[in-house]
Amino acid sequence: MQHDFSPPSLALPPPNVLLDPKHWRYKNEGNANVIFSSTCKDWQCSHLALRVRKSCSPNGSRSPSPTSPFAEATSLSSIEYANRVIAPLVGPEYIVPMCAYRVTELFLKDLEAQSRLSRPDYRTHQSIDLTQEEVILTVDLTSHSRIARQSRARLGVGSSSKVMAVEVKPKWGFLPLSPFLSPDSEKRQTCRFCMKRHYNQGIEHSFFPDSPLSEYSFEDIPEKNHFCPLDLYSSDSTRISRALGALYASSRNNFRLFNSDGVVLQPDKWSTHVYKFFEPLLHQAKGSIRMDSVDHRGDEDGPLHRLLTPIIRYVLQQDPVLARLKMWQAWLDYWDIEILWPMVDQFVKNLKDPRDQASLLAPPTSKEWQETVSRVQNPGYRSMHRKVPDTFTEIRHAILEYLLSATLKDCSFIINFNLEPVRVAGEAEHPKDDGSKLSDNTVIRHIYVLMSDDDGHLVVAPSLTEIQGSTTQWIRLGYTVQIVDVDPKPVDKLKLYHLKDQSILAAYRSQENRVFCNP
Ligand SMILES: O=P(O)(O)O[C@@H]1[C@@H](OP(=O)(O)O)[C@H](OP(=O)(O)O)[C@H](O)[C@H](OP(=O)(O)O)[C@H]1OP(=O)(O)O
Numbered sequence: 183m184q185h186d187f188s189p190p191s192l193a194l195p196p197p198n199v200l201l202d203p204k205h206w207r208y209k210n211e212g213n214a215n216v217i218f219s220s221t222c223k224d225w226q227c228s229h230l231a232l233r234v235r236k237s238c239s240p241n242g243s244r245s246p247s248p249t250s251p252f253a254e255a256t257s258l259s260s261i262e263y264a265n266r267v268i269a270p271l272v273g274p275e276y277i278v279p280m281c282a283y284r285v286t287e288l289f290l291k292d293l294e295a296q297s298r299l300s301r302p303d304y305r306t307h308q309s310i311d312l313t314q315e316e317v318i319l320t321v322d323l324t325s326h327s328r329i330a331r332q333s334r335a336r337l338g339v340g341s342s343s344k345v346m347a348v349e350v351k352p353k354w355g356f357l358p359l360s361p362f363l364s365p366d367s368e369k370r371q372t373c374r375f376c377m378k379r380h381y382n383q384g385i386e387h388s389f390f391p392d393s394p395l396s397e398y399s400f401e402d403i404p405e406k407n408h409f410c411p412l413d414l415y416s417s418d419s420t421r422i423s424r425a426l427g428a429l430y431a432s433s434r435n436n437f438r439l440f441n442s443d444g445v446v447l448q449p450d451k452w453s454t455h456v457y458k459f460f461e462p463l464l465h466q467a468k469g470s471i472r473m474d475s476v477d478h479r480g481d482e483d484g485p486l487h488r489l490l491t492p493i494i495r496y497v498l499q500q501d502p503v504l505a506r507l508k509m510w511q512a513w514l515d516y517w518d519i520e521i522l523w524p525m526v527d528q529f530v531k532n533l534k535d536p537r538d539q540a541s542l543l544a545p546p547t548s549k550e551w552q553e554t555v556s557r558v559q560n561p562g563y564r565s566m567h568r569k570v571p572d573t574f575t576e577i578r579h580a581i582l583e584y585l586l587s588a589t590l591k592d593c594s595f596i597i598n599f600n601l602e603p604v605r606v607a608g609e610a611e612h613p614k615d616d617g618s619k620l621s622d623n624t625v626i627r628h629i630y631v632l633m634s635d636d637d638g639h640l641v642v643a644p645s646l647t648e649i650q651g652s653t654t655q656w657i658r659l660g661y662t663v664q665i666v667d668v669d670p671k672p673v674d675k676l677k678l679y680h681l682k683d684q685s686i687l688a689a690y691r692s693q694e695n696r697v698f699c700n701p
């Protein structure tokens with residue numbers, strides 16, 4: 183049933199349990215996959231998720247087009263890519279355990295039928311691919327059971343089941359480095375995400391002129407209050423807070439909050455959920471955190487800004503995930519697609535032998551991906567003055583590097599917070615926490631959180647020693663940070679990347695507002 187990449191930590195229940203559709207509930211989906219969470223309470227099952235590929239059509243038949251993300255990405259290659267290509271770059275602790283699991287068409291049809299009512303309208307033009315023989319069995323990063331079990335085993339305490347998970351799709355975190363882009367290029371001042379806003383608005387108008395607001399619509403907020411990924415990646419407290427505030431106001435597919443059951447919450451439920459999660463701490467601050475309107479997302483004194491922002495900001499400032507994503511996104515996209523694609527295209531045209539042309543743009547092999555990772559990890563690779571690629575091998579290298587950077591520009595990370603039982607001051611502190619590993623590579627870290635007596639603000643610290651004396655009550659949160667959606671991008675998307683890049687630029691230039699992103 184399973185392939186070699188199954189990590190030992192996924193001790194699996196028998197197939198009759200796993201292949202029972204009533205044990206799965208629709209969780210969420212992206213462009214290419216639908217995710218189901220386990221509803222089975224069995225300890226071997228309760229923290230699992232299924233990642234099921236979508237077809238290109240509404241009836242579930244697989245009809246890969248040359249631009250399809252599935253054309254090269256079978257479930258096995260996605261797993262291999264995550265473990266052998268992405269893990270060495272960003273760190274194995276961020277990679278979610280996964281294995282390929284054989285399924286039947288009947289099982290897929292049942293999943294398809296039971297998910298129909300939960301799926302958003304704008305996604306239903308693609309349904310589950312009923313021809314796939316394997317899906318990815320993985321860990322549900324929004325579930326409480328894995329970290330809670332670990333805490334129980336380590337601390338010998340009954341662990342609370344309170345969990346809050348947030349997902350962030352941070353997108354492109356850099357302004358281009360390319361020495362070949364014009365010094366006057368808009369790309370030197372405005373990040374790709376901020377430019378793309380105008381392109382998205384154009385697409386939405388042309389496709390959905392009368393549609394109600396969806397995840398994909400921009401709400402009517404002033405330009406200066408929009409989310410800029412560069413703020414999130416900045417490691418500066420004020421800028422991270424601003425980025426989070428912008429995401430609360432207009433989250434699109436860049437920010438999600440999950441409840442204790444791992445269900446995606448609608449934005450108007452976020453404040454209440456966050457408030458309830460922190461309730462053990464709030465007796466001192468009840469008056470100062472406002473819960474008096476229905477939707478507190480924009481309220482500076484509401485639970486999102488006062489409670490959620492400090493803990494996410496703390497995690498993002500401590501954890502290297504964003505710095506690593508940004509570094510590799512930028513270095514692997516050294517030339518910029520505006521320069522790279524015409525270079526590739528010209529080179530292909532100059533090749534006499536059609537077999538050489540085909541092999542320059544052939545799907546990368548596993549060996550090539552692994553060579554790419556070794557090459558780019560070599561310190562010499564990060565030189566500011568790279569040789570312009572002009573041989574077959576160099577152009578091929580530049581293509582693979584760009585595709586790798588595209589994966590890192592499109593992935594998301596999930597932070598899962600697990601609330602441990604409430605303690606009072608004076609209780610013995612846990613030993614200093616340097617992160618403990620689960621049986622896979624997942625690292626659990628802990629933070630202490632309290633309401634400051636002085637001003638009713640949330641204080642976050644890595645150990646109690648730093649905060650004792652200023653309060654009577656604190657909570658300890660275990661948290662994990664892991665990345666999802668690190669599939670390989672197909673090589674035949676390269677041309678489309680260029681087209682999209684030029685369309686984004688054109689849409690940005692066609693309007694008057696200029697955005698200056700802080701690098
Ligand atoms: O190009 P972008 O930035 O629009 O990214 C696409 C994403 O759009 P986003 O901006 O996040 O709404 C897009 O996300 P949505 O479908 O919009 O949620 C996909 O992730 C797409 O990747 P793939 O085609 O499924 O492999 C993404 O395409 P890639 O460019 O990563 O291949």
Ligand SMILES: Nc1ncnc2c1ncn2[C@@H]1O[C@H](COP(=O)(O)OP(=O)(O)OP(=O)(O)O)[C@@H](O)[C@H]1O
Pocket residue numbers: 209210211212213214215216217231233278320321322323324349438592594666667669
């Ligand atoms: N292991 C997981 N645990 C919990 N939730 C998950 C997990 N993997 C994915 N999800 C949820 O499902 C959503 C879609 O998953 P994923 O990003 O893998 O789909 P995709 O179709 O490949 O995305 P894209 O549109 O970027 O191509 C994620 O945004 C996240 O909300």
